[in-house]
Amino acid sequence: MTRAAAVVGAGQTVHADRRTDVSVPELAREAARRALEDAGIRARDVDAVVFGSGPESWEGVNRPEGWIGPALGVPGKPILRVHTGGTTGAAATIAAFYHVTSGMFDVVLAVACDKPSERVAGGLPDDEAGAGFTLDTRELAAMQARQYIDRHYPEVREEHGAMVVAKNRGNAAKNPFAQVRTPVAAKDVMASPPVATPLKELDCPPLADGAAALVIADERRARKIASRPAWFAGLGTCSAGAFMPDFDMAYPEPCVRAAQIAYQMAWIYEPLRELDLVEVYDAFSFQELIWTEALGFCNPGEGGKMVEQGITAMDGEFPVNPSGGILSANPGGAGAMLRQLEAALQVMGRAGEHQVPGVKKAMAHSWGGALQFSTVTIFSHRM
């Protein structure tokens, strides 16, 4: 990279089932304003904007990129809209990182917003050969979970998914922005009705209207703006094809590769020892275990043990999703940026009640599409 970049400000909305009081641009404006206030800069200090949002039919509103500049308070500035499925929010941050490290811009605002309560059912069909059976995300995740459990049984059982939910919902109770803040016990998860076996109702995430924003600055501006910026130390992305059943879902190659790229860039050899925590995209309970393994924090099949022994608890050796994760707040594409936002805040020491003490390096992960997009971002307290 030509020069360093860091997160110097972060903002998010409360993630709610339905925000009927604001339009899509107004929702994005809320998060952007908080990020600017957090950084202590004005809109006019922003050199460019990267905006991440889902397809139009997911939000019910056409061409959000046309509205977003003035809504974010920065009319006349360069704007780029990005979309990569569930990783959209993370992709916006990554594009902002490219903007800054390229030397083109010094201060870039990355914003991600989704309003699934206004989602238009269906949309246009995928351009896929022999279209007719496209799996929805939940069915895909269910088959992924079964493949995973079946491979590692009895080291991994359905109870381990329930333990993830109990852990993350407990963490969310300390996160004022989370959507679901009521704790549940693992036995409640096990007793919730099946929706797509082996997934039960509480193994699945809620769906929220919400937005997130990050201010990303180059080395010189970052030092001026923030006393303790969260420096980008490593970044890895991987995108595979759209034919989802082609790879091993229980140990997904795109995730493994994205992590390898990020570790190489950040000079990390022993992720579990060298990193302090991770925020993974736990759209479904079992995925937290699968990602923990694919990201190299334990061997394949040991994910169950990690949660059962409390290693991934907020006060464990290696906390996973101290914010409560996607299982506690799921604002569509903005959820991927939330993972980065939470990891960055942990490094900055400003995560609030769910701050883990002494965090120096934290990682954020996200997945999207038909498991085909993966992103990994590593933040460090030192440049």
Next chain:
Amino acid sequence: MPGKSGIQSGGSQGVGVEGELSIPYRHAAGRHAERFSREMRDNRRIMGVRCSRCEAVLLPPRPYCGFCFEPATEWVEVADEGELVTFTSVQGDPDAAVFEEPRIRALIMLDGAGVHFPHVLGEVAPDDVSEGMRVKAVWSEDRNGTLSDIKYFRPI
């Protein structure tokens, strides 16, 4: 085509704008999908293509291999039976409408194929399904060139 639009006002609920759009679409299926569909419809055959490098037989057929990005030009017929890789018994749709009977979605490794084939299972209860079981296609009499030309896969 834009239809009518209008507002629904409701105090604390805010003002909602409602409407309906209707979008006709038509796109070229492409050479590979065209043959795949035609073989299913006219000959009850499932056709894949073989990658020129890794030799995996790819389904649905496509012009290139997603693993090694080499051209996949050789057409290969795969069996309409194979082994169950993974499955889920779905109780309702994502909008919480509950199905009368659970639908069993499955990934199947057809004999001769190198990648999984997504479909549904029939003639079997969810509790009797297990990974690795052998399944065979039950073809529809009324075929139109889509994946639903196969009604479902049943245990052998």
Next chain:
Amino acid sequence: MSESGSLKPDQVSGEARLEYRWAAGGTTGEFLQALRDYRRILGAVCGGCGMVAVPPLSYCEICGGDTDELREVGPRGVVTSWARVIEAPQGSPVEAPFRYVLVLLEGADTALVHLAPDDDRVDVGVTVVPEFREGRSGAVTDIKWFVPEG
């Protein structure tokens, strides 16, 4: 929801019917309610630069600032540009021929895109007034079009 998808087999075709409902937000909501219930046109006064924008938004498209208040504008306005439409686009709210007009309403700083009859009196600099529909739903088309004054 995508419906009636079929393969020819060389073509995939069908029709997607999409039903939507989205939150207008407080400002746009008030604008649409005022049109429907009071036949009034509201503009937004920017707290940052003082510009009055129509239709109003909660933020200023010129400077990015917050809207301070909503203020009634018009109903009279001056045409700043127009185009004659000979063939109506699909879903057009009026039959062709008609004219698209940019109308700078009294008290506003931005022009509103709207419609006018295909009348040669509709020209740049001409004063126009809105003609409201009887059955109004809360849409900008509650104003049928703008017609020359008098």
